[in-house]
Amino acid sequence: MIHIQGLEFRYAHSDFRLSVPSLQVGARERVAVIGPSGSGKTTLLNLIAGIFVPNSGEITVGNVPVHALDDAGRRVFRISNIGFVFQDFELIDYLSVLDNILHPYRITRALRLNKEVRGRAIALAEQMAIAKHIKRRPGELSQGERQRVAICRALLTQPKLVLADEATGNLDPDNKTQILDLLFANLAERDAALLAVTHDHDLLPRFDRVEDFRAFRASGEANA
């Protein structure tokens, strides 16, 4: 699913440098990325999603050479092929749960919102046990419920790759387990891959593989 070769990236006006000689993630693989803060874990997710552009090297997701796409191409690729789950959920406070889940379809012309998509959104909400909250706003939900909404939003486009940036970092142990169970079950149904940044070493046994990012950080560790 993900093929990275000779990836080099550095931020302007910073001595941070990320160097990934090679990284492969298989189609159904669930890979955890660990490493100290500032080691470039989130930067890697942003590079794979096409939010950042590498200085050199190649990133291929599925059959798409992300590094070669222009800005518009990267945006369309991202919203159509990648599900993003953020640590702080990043839900839109003025939209209902259902509208938050449907949001990716309302902010791009690459996706078409129709009856089938709406049905899928409701089915996902039922699967994540938040269907009864579908008309509520995020502010009225618990932390765990909000993260479930964020996961529904990430999964609605049925992406073959889900990028999770400390997705369970703000949750209590019970919620962490439940949410990972739900996420893994959904990914398994669709043969999708997961690349998850985490600091929680208790969760690592649940992943197929763990990548330690200390190996990729070329310099500037202290700047994290």
Added chain:
Amino acid sequence: MLDSLYIAGQYITHNKAKAATLIACITLIAALPLALESLLDESERQLTSRAASTPLVLGAKGSALDLVMNTLYFDDEVPELISMAATEQVAASDLAAPVPVYARYHARGFPIVGTTLDYFDFRRLQMAQGRPLAVLGECVIGADVARDLGLEPGDSLVSSPESVFDLAGVYPLKMKVVGVLRDSHTSDDRAVFVDLKTAWVIEGLGHGHDDVTRIKDRSVILDRTGDNVVANAKLMQFTEITEDNVGSFHFHGDAAIYPITAVIALPADEKSGTILRGRYLQADADYQIVEPDDVIDGLLENIFRIKNVLDAVIAVVGFATVLAIVLVFSLSLRLREREINTIFKLGCSRMTIARLLASEIAIIVLISGALCAAVVWMTNVYSSDLVRALFIG
């Protein structure tokens, strides 16, 4: 585009207070000059049309504007009074028909206009209900008075004292409403018309009481010399003119010295009007005679001078409001930075982000525009009544 509008609509609904404030600001600043323009146009139309239809007004020397405003629009500013002799003078000239006007008192906030039946013919006023004035103590009310006070023929209306401290002055007179005029869309709609003699009764120049020559209570009599009887203040005066007591109402002194506020002079032709005007041009003349058209033209010039100043003030306030609105939108943009960053990470295009923000502005501007149009439309529809109620009276 529909999705952008939907999201913007949700944002506006969620931030009702902010949106409502912005909408109110934009609506006010857009509607104010347009509504003002409409009201001024209507004021000009009403002032000039009534002035143009009133050839000449004769009154006491002094402010021509007060004289015209009181005679034509029954303004509260009462000009110096003249005597009924002025009416006789105009009639005797054979140059114009006189219509005396005595607009000084009020009944429940509406001006009482003492005049003769000629006034109704001159203004072409028609009855909507009831009949014209016939007997002392009756009144015919304008359409607005009837509507506002809920009166109809058969009801009564009491005149108000000139001031609450006027304890020894004008007695309230209970008048019988005998007719309601049709809407004329002029100041006549807001007037209470009475016969001149009824106006003089209100003033106390005419009154009714028990016959003192037959009264049994001797403590009422101060002095009796032959047929002449002098009563004291204990003698009860009637405060309502009824069929039973109308015969007891009488006036003391010569009617020619009784007061009126003006005489509308209706010349037979232009030449007669010019000659009549000439007679009152001399410096030693007791009265002034004015053409309302000229007086109103002068007033309008001043109004439009003030309007120019108002326009400038509105322009400055409008500019300040636009700056404030820009500031609100830019602060709102800053508050939504996180949301924008999230949708960017999800894959939203720059154009869509711009469209989302533009939709919010478009909805607010559209709602404000619709409200502004509604305010201006309402002002136009009710401008006639508004001008009479607010400015002309």
